[in-house]
Amino acid sequence: MAKVAILGATGAVGRTMLQVLEERSLPIDELVLLASERSAGSTVLFKGKELTVQAVSAESFEGVAVAIFSAGATRSREWAPIAVAAGATVVDNSSAFRMQPDVPLVVADVNPHAIHSHSGIIANPNCSTMQLMPILRPVRDAVGLERITVATYQAVSGTGQSAIDALREEAADVLAGNDDPEARQYPKPIAFDVLPVAGSFSGDQGYTDEELKLVHESRKILELPDLRVSATCTRVPVINGHSEAVWLETREPLSAAAFRAMLDAEAGITVLDDAETMTYPTARQATGQDGVFVGRIREDLGAPNGLACWVVADNLRKGAASNAVDIAELLLGS
Ligand SMILES: NC(=O)c1ccc[n+]([C@@H]2O[C@H](COP(=O)([O-])OP(=O)(O)OC[C@H]3O[C@@H](n4cnc5c(N)ncnc54)[C@H](OP(=O)(O)O)[C@@H]3O)[C@@H](O)[C@H]2O)c1
Incomplete structure (x- = not known):
């Protein structure tokens, strides 16, 4: 049995992490919930017990085997x-260490072998990268992957709890008749609109940090340093669940039917793809689930050896909390 700490336990990801931990049976005998002074003293019900949130301090990590940071x-x-330094292994949800060479960047159902090379910290990828990796791994293994192009449609929960509150308030304003609500979270109002920028601009080539994360993290996780990746990340007025339009170019040809069968055989992927019955995945449907959902599978008419699909996942669960718990499970050997 082990002592586990969660830093950021009161946030959107932290609270989802507690839900995921309730559903699983990790060998945990003490769970330490940490946040800032703001939430210190608040209580959370976990497996029938009331746990008190503490302000993080240097003493918080004494005796902790695994500390999940979000x-x-x-x-x-x-x-x-x-x-x-206190002896914990940190599973980090933030972007702080992801690209450090001595920090494994792990998607539990894609490159679990990577956790063994850690020197104290294991990073969780960004949510948009996370949901894409289980789709790409079997393609890479079967026919080789040359290029991916992704347009994301990211939910506001990816920004955190404050953005969920902001969308609800802005939407209420619009429904009350104010077509020009105050922008509460992003540079422009998000309610009833699409923002062609998710994250912040980074560098001088016109890309955002979210887009660059997709480029660099995908290469690291898939161990394909030369993979060509093009990304446009947008923010949409969806509470939770990221959607992605994805185009792949493979080294060897792969038919849409073979791609569909390949994805169908993966344990963590659900294919929802039938034009006749209008079957396709949506963010609402993915919310509350751990898997990755794929639809609109087709050959790309514009590229030889090209495929296209639509990939959806719950960004708080599959994109963050569940993977962190999966890694903790691997570390604790449960
Ligand atoms: N949302 C997603 O889909 C997603 C996906 C992947 C990764 N992530 C990453 O996960 C992390 C958390 O995201 P989130 O969406 O959960 O954010 P959030 O809802 O804003 O929650 C932030 C958490 O951090 C705590 N915190 C803030 N300042 C602190 C401080 N000075 N000391 C200690 N704790 C502090 C907050 O505690 P208080 O209650 O005390 O303020 C809260 O528990 C970020 O690094 C984010 O990039 C998020």
Whole structure:
């Protein structure tokens, strides 16, 4: 039995993590819930017991075997070295360490072997990258992967709890007759509109950090350093669940039927794809589920050896919390 800590336990990902932990049976005998001074003293019901949230401090990690961090990159940079020095293995949801060569970037059903090379910290990929990897791994293995092009349609929950609240408030304003609501979270209002920028602009080539994460993290996880990746990340007025339009170019030809059968055979993937019955996955449908959902599978009319599909997952679960718990499970050997 082990002591496990969650830093960021009161956030959108942290609360989802508690739900996932309730559903699983990890060998945990003590769960320490950590956040900022703001939430210290608040209580959370976990497996029938009331747990009190504590403000994180240097003493928080004493005796902790696994510390799952989901409190943003600044807090991870500050507290991960302290937790590691106290003997914990940190599973980090933030972008702080993902691209460090000595930090494995792990999707539990794609590259679980990578966790063995950690030196105290294991990183969870960004949510948009996470849901794409289980689709790409079998394609890479069977026919080789040359290029991926992705357009994301990211839910506001990917920004955190404050963005969910903002969308609800802006939407209420619009429904009350105000077509020009105050922008509460992003540079422009998100209610009833689409923002062609998710994340912040990074570098001088016109890309956002979300787009660059898709490029670099995909290459690292798939161990394909030369994979060509093009991404456009958008934010849509969806509470939860990221959708992605994905185009793949493979080294050897792969028919749409063979691609569909390949995805169907994967344990964590559900294919929902039937034009006659209008069967396809949506963000609402994926919410609350751990798997990745795929539809609109077809050959790309515009590229030789090209395929296209639509990939949906719950960004708080599959995109963050469930994978972190999967990694904790691997670490605790349960
Ligand atoms: N949302 C997603 O889909 C998603 C997916 C993948 C990765 N992530 C990553 O997961 C992390 C958390 O995201 P989120 O969406 O859960 O954010 P969130 O809803 O804003 O929650 C942030 C959490 O961090 C805590 N926190 C903030 N400042 C702190 C401080 N100074 N000291 C200690 N704790 C502090 C907050 O505690 P208080 O209650 O005390 O403020 C809260 O528990 C981020 O790194 C994000 O990039 C998110």
